[in-house]
Amino acid sequence: MTAHLEKYLNLLLFSVRGVHFGIDAEQALETAAYDGEGADDLLWFHEELEFAMTSAVYAAPTIITVGTRGGRQYRVIIDAMEDIAEYSWQDIRPFPAIMEPFTMRNGIWGILPRNGRMTLLVDFIRLFNGKPRRHRI
Amino acid sequence: MRLSAKFELLNVLIVTIAIAITTSFTLYRIHGEIVRQASLAQESRLKTFWELLRTKGGDFRVVDGKLLVGDYLANGNYEMPDKIKELFGGTATIFMGDTRVTTNVLKPDGGRAIGTKLVGPAYDAVFKEGKSYRGEAEILDVPYFTAYDPIRNTKGEIIGVLYVGVKKSDFFAVYDSLITGVIFMAVILAIVLAVVSGFLVRRSLIPLKAMVGMLKEITGNDKGITNLTERLQISGSDEIGDVSREINNLLEKMQHIMAMVDTVSKRIGSHTATISKTVTQHAGFASQLSSSVMEISSTMEEFSTTATQIAQHSQGVVETADQSLQDIKNGVNGVEDLAQKMREIHDDNETSLQEIMELGRKSKEINKVMEIINNIASQTKLIAFNAALEAASAGEAGKRFGVVAVEIRRLADNVVESTSEIEGKITEIMGAVTRLVMASEKGSKGVREGQAYSGRTLEMLNVVVEGGESTSIAARQISMSTQQQQIASSQVLVALREIEEGARYSSAAIQQFSTISNDLADISADFIGFMERFRLEAKQD
Numbered sequence: 001m002t003a004h005l006e007k008y009l010n011l012l013l014f015s016v017r018g019v020h021f022g023i024d025a026e027q028a029l030e031t032a033a034y035d036g037e038g039a040d041d042l043l044w045f046h047e048e049l050e051f052a053m054t055s056a057v058y059a060a061p062t063i064i065t066v067g068t069r070g071g072r073q074y075r076v077i078i079d080a081m082e083d084i085a086e087y088s089w090q091d092i093r094p095f096p097a098i099m100e101p102f103t104m105r106n107g108i109w110g111i112l113p114r115n116g117r118m119t120l121l122v123d124f125i126r127l128f129n130g131k132p133r134r135h136r137i
Numbered sequence: 138m139r140l141s142a143k144f145e146l147l148n149v150l151i152v153t154i155a156i157a158i159t160t161s162f163t164l165y166r167i168h169g170e171i172v173r174q175a176s177l178a179q180e181s182r183l184k185t186f187w188e189l190l191r192t193k194g195g196d197f198r199v200v201d202g203k204l205l206v207g208d209y210l211a212n213g214n215y216e217m218p219d220k221i222k223e224l225f226g227g228t229a230t231i232f233m234g235d236t237r238v239t240t241n242v243l244k245p246d247g248g249r250a251i252g253t254k255l256v257g258p259a260y261d262a263v264f265k266e267g268k269s270y271r272g273e274a275e276i277l278d279v280p281y282f283t284a285y286d287p288i289r290n291t292k293g294e295i296i297g298v299l300y301v302g303v304k305k306s307d308f309f310a311v312y313d314s315l316i317t318g319v320i321f322m323a324v325i326l327a328i329v330l331a332v333v334s335g336f337l338v339r340r341s342l343i344p345l346k347a348m349v350g351m352l353k354e355i356t357g358n359d360k361g362i363t364n365l366t367e368r369l370q371i372s373g374s375d376e377i378g379d380v381s382r383e384i385n386n387l388l389e390k391m392q393h394i395m396a397m398v399d400t401v402s403k404r405i406g407s408h409t410a411t412i413s414k415t416v417t418q419h420a421g422f423a424s425q426l427s428s429s430v431m432e433i434s435s436t437m438e439e440f441s442t443t444a445t446q447i448a449q450h451s452q453g454v455v456e457t458a459d460q461s462l463q464d465i466k467n468g469v470n471g472v473e474d475l476a477q478k479m480r481e482i483h484d485d486n487e488t489s490l491q492e493i494m495e496l497g498r499k500s501k502e503i504n505k506v507m508e509i510i511n512n513i514a515s516q517t518k519l520i521a522f523n524a525a526l527e528a529a530s531a532g533e534a535g536k537r538f539g540v541v542a543v544e545i546r547r548l549a550d551n552v553v554e555s556t557s558e559i560e561g562k563i564t565e566i567m568g569a570v571t572r573l574v575m576a577s578e579k580g581s582k583g584v585r586e587g588q589a590y591s592g593r594t595l596e597m598l599n600v601v602v603e604g605g606e607s608t609s610i611a612a613r614q615i616s617m618s619t620q621q622q623q624i625a626s627s628q629v630l631v632a633l634r635e636i637e638e639g640a641r642y643s644s645a646a647i648q649q650f651s652t653i654s655n656d657l658a659d660i661s662a663d664f665i666g667f668m669e670r671f672r673l674e675a676k677q678d
Binding site: 010012025026028029030031032033060062081083084 | 515516518519522523525526529530539543546
């Protein structure tokens with residue numbers, strides 16, 4: 001089991017505005033449908049990731065509950081949740097060392113080439129720990 | 138022959154005829170009286186003859202070829218004829234039958250004409266008609282005044298004839314000598330009377346000769362100028378004096394008349410010149426008028442031809458208008474049919490639109506169902522995601538569960554995908570329905586507009602029909618008018634031809650009138666020259 005985990009990483013894949021992302025499935029506690037509720041603890045993924053956009057349209061917004069090591073949970077609205085699958089660590093490419101300090105600031109730690117597209121791998125815990133949080137559950 | 142000679146000859150002729158008639162009448166009456174006296178004498182002789190015979194007997198009979206008067210034998214007994222000759226002269230005869238049995242008529246040889254026959258009209262009167270005969274008769278080729286009476290017997294049968302007669306020369310000897318004397322005296326008297334009457338006639342005609350001389354002076358036979366100022370010398374109160382007075386009156390009136398004639402002739406001459414000039418101008422006008430009338434006639438002929446063509450064309454227009462009117466009516470019927478069809482299409486379209494809207498409504502219901510299904514699938518997917526997350530967190534133990542979760546998520550994805558496809562199809566259907574509805578509404582709108590157009594078209598066509606009918610009526614009226622115009626132009630053409638003919642006649646008449654006026658001018662000039670031959674005013678000596 002441990003050997004297997006060392007070789008494979010279980011990723012939850014989704015996309016926001018056409019950009020594909022992936023997170024470690026262990027960081028996702030649950031998913032729920034977003035019905036347009038206006039709760040204060042909901043975080044919009046593109047806002048957290050500081051996309052260069054003022055607004056974004058989500059085709060199939062889904063609330064994903066992220067658990068941190070400190071026991072904190074964040075509810076983040078993502079879009080177009082695609083799959084939960086295992087990928088080999090060998091398929092994952094880290095950022096060049098010169099770019100890593102900048103990408104790591106937003107929790108993006110690697111790239112997964114998949115079906116001819118790039119999937120940015122995001123560490124929610126690092127993302128939320130590295131920035132002040134407006135809402136905390 | 139001069140009038141005096143005529144009077145003398147007439148006087149002689151009248152005198153001669155008067156004397157001749159008087160003489161002839163006198164001689165005729167004398168001759169008639171002689172004949173009457175001869176007849177009376179014959180009757181007296183014959184009565185005497187009968188009385189002498191009755192002294193011999195009362196009856197006449199023929200016995201043995203002998204004529205007896207009583208017992209007196211007549212045959213060869215010359216007593217009675219000789220007694221008659223002794224008493225009266227002349228001849229006497231007794232006939233037995235038609236044969237002389239006793240007579241004093243002598244033959245050329247001196248013997249008595251016994252045994253000779255009675256012939257001629259006396260025989261016919263006595264023996265054929267049984268009547269007496271009086272008149273002239275030739276006895277032995279000598280003319281006689283005769284008297285014959287039939288001798289009848291006691292039975293009334295004619296058995297003989299009693300005759301007396303006298304030679305005509307015995308009665309007319311004095312008459313013949315009287316004729317010679319009367320004619321001689323008549324000729325002498327005629328000559329004397331002719332000489333006397335000729336003298337008287339010549340004497341009576343002396344004033345007349347004087348008057349003729351004065352008239353010659355007036356008429357100016359020698360000078361050629363008639364002097365109407367002269368007057369006759371009135372010599373007496375007889376007929377010639379009356380004639381002279383009347384001639385003087387006539388000369389007075391003639392002088393006055395000729396003065397008027399002179400004035401009138403001069404005025405006529407002046408007017409004739411004016412007329413001639415006017416006629417010449419009028420001839421020019423008439424010629425111009427004739428030319429103009431000919432041009433008008435030519436134009437009117439063209440106009441008549443054009444009118445005929447217009448009449449024919451107008452008839453064609455009438456037919457075309459009728460055909461157009463019929464076509465328009467057919468068009469109206471077609472538009473009415475079209476409007477009916479469009480109403481049916483509109484109704485059908487409304488029905489289809491209702492069906493389509495019902496279909497859209499049901500598609501929306503399906504879409505709602507699909508949303509529900511999609512929602513369920515999404516929820517299932519989320520559940521599957523959560524299950525997968527749970528399985529992933531369970532490690533090796535949750536792996537099989539994770540496989541199930543993955544399959545469920547894949548099913549959910551398939552459902553979502555299917556529902557998405559269905560939603561897409563439904564969306565397409567909805568879009569199609571919407572477009573169809575819009576198209577149907579547009580079609581309905583188009584149909585309504587078409588109905589409105591067809592209604593307006595129908596109204597316009599009805600107006601056009603009314604216009605077509607008006608056009609047809611107008612075309613007929615135009616046709617009739619053009620026909621009347623054609624007839625009128627023909628009549629005008631006929632009238633113009635008559636005018637043209639009249640203009641020609643007028644031109645010819647004017648030409649003739651011009652000739653006549655020229656002749657009249659010549660005559661007027663001649664007449665003025667003629668009037669110079671009259672002296673109408675006395676000379677101021």
